[in-house]
Structures are given as C-alpha cells and as structure tokens.
Amino acid sequence: MTKPLVAYFSCTGTTERLAKALSAQVGADLYRIEPATPYTPADLNWRDDNSRSSVEMRDPQSRPGVAGEPLDLIEYDVIYLGAPIWWGVPPTIVNTFLETHDFSGKTIVPFVTSGSSGVGETDARLRASCSEQTGWRPATRLDSATSPDQLRLWAESA
Numbered sequence: 001m002t003k004p005l006v007a008y009f010s011c012t013g014t015t016e017r018l019a020k021a022l023s024a025q026v027g028a029d030l031y032r033i034e035p036a037t038p039y040t041p042a043d044l045n046w047r048d049d050n051s052r053s054s055v056e057m058r059d060p061q062s063r064p065g066v067a068g069e070p071l072d073l074i075e076y077d078v079i080y081l082g083a084p085i086w087w088g089v090p091p092t093i094v095n096t097f098l099e100t101h102d103f104s105g106k107t108i109v110p111f112v113t114s115g116s117s118g119v120g121e122t123d124a125r126l127r128a129s130c131s132e133q134t135g136w137r138p139a140t141r142l143d144s145a146t147s148p149d150q151l152r153l154w155a156e157s158a
C-alpha cells in the first residue's frame with residue numbers, strides 16, 4: 001500500500017496551514033520544502049524591485065537552492081504539491097524541488113494559495129520541471145479559509 005504525500009513550500013504560513021490540514025484529512029505524509037537560505041520579510045517585499053523574491057521571480061530560470069537531501073519518493077504514488085502564488089506563478093524554488101526529484105510514474109496534484117490571483121501559469125511552469133511520464137492534475141487555488149472537510153472533498157475529487 002502506498003500513501004499520498006503532501007509536499008509544500010510556504011513562507012508566511014497560509015499554504016502550510018492548508019498542507020497540514022490536508023495531510024491529516026487524507027492520511028498523507030507531510031514534507032516541507034526548505035530553502036537553503038531562508039526568506040526574510042525583506043526578501044518577500046514585492047514592492048521592492050530589488051528584493052530577493054522580486055529578483056528571483058523576474059527570472060523564470062532562477063533556481064533558488066533547497067536545503068537537505070532529496071526526498072525518497074519510493075513510497076508515494078500521489079503527491080499533493082502546495083505553494084503560494086508569487087507574481088502570478090509559484091516561486092521558482094518549487095521548480096528546484098521538482099527538478100531535483102524524479103516523479104515519473106507518479107501523479108502530482110498542485111494547489112496554490114494567493115492574495116487573490118488564480119492559478120495563472122502554474123501548470124505550465126511546474127510541469128515543465130517534471131518528466132513527461134509524470135501524471136498531472138490541473139492546479140487548484142484553495143482559499144485560506146478552506147475547511148478540513150472541503151479539503152478532503154477536494155482531494156477525493158482531484
């Protein structure tokens with residue numbers, strides 16, 4: 001029997017809260033994508049053209065480092081992948097995470113949180129970092145107020 005995995009990146013806790021509730025609802029393991037260099041509040045200032053996040057997100061090829069060893073995916077067939085929206089797409093560190101693992105034969109179910117934006121180019125941007133043998137469900141924007149029951153229903157239908 002395999003179980004699902006919820007892998008997520010979160011800087012200010014919104015995606016993390018949903019990821020934790022989702023993992024509890026579907027009996028999944030939880031994995032936090034950790035940046036090699038943590039993001040400070042100044043790094044996240046989108047009003048500053050020179051902040052780390054602004055600089056990284058202006059370059060779709062940027063690949064901020066992830067901390068730790070690659071995750072062993074052998075146990076998992078389904079990976080729920082959570083991320084915030086930064087400038088209309090997930091942060092490029094999520095591409096780093098995808099590109100440092102092999103998801104062939106597995107299915108990724110992406111979800112995003114945002115202030116108000118929809119999923120935008122999330123699917124195209126993230127899929128490009130996975131092998132062609134990776135199963136993919138279209139990304140969903142989950143409201144920060146999504147209840148545990150709603151999360152379970154979403155996961156069951158995704």
Ligand SMILES: Cc1cc2nc3c(=O)[nH]c(=O)nc-3n(C[C@H](O)[C@H](O)[C@H](O)COP(=O)(O)O)c2cc1C
Pocket residue numbers: 009010011012013014015016044045046053054083084085086087088089113114115116117118
């Ligand atoms: C650098 C940066 C860029 C953002 N860009 C957008 C955006 O384009 N659209 C939007 O609706 N929200 C945007 N937000 C808000 C985040 O998507 C939102 O707060 C998200 O839920 C944060 O998730 P987290 O708490 O898990 O880090 C941005 C936040 C940051 C830090």
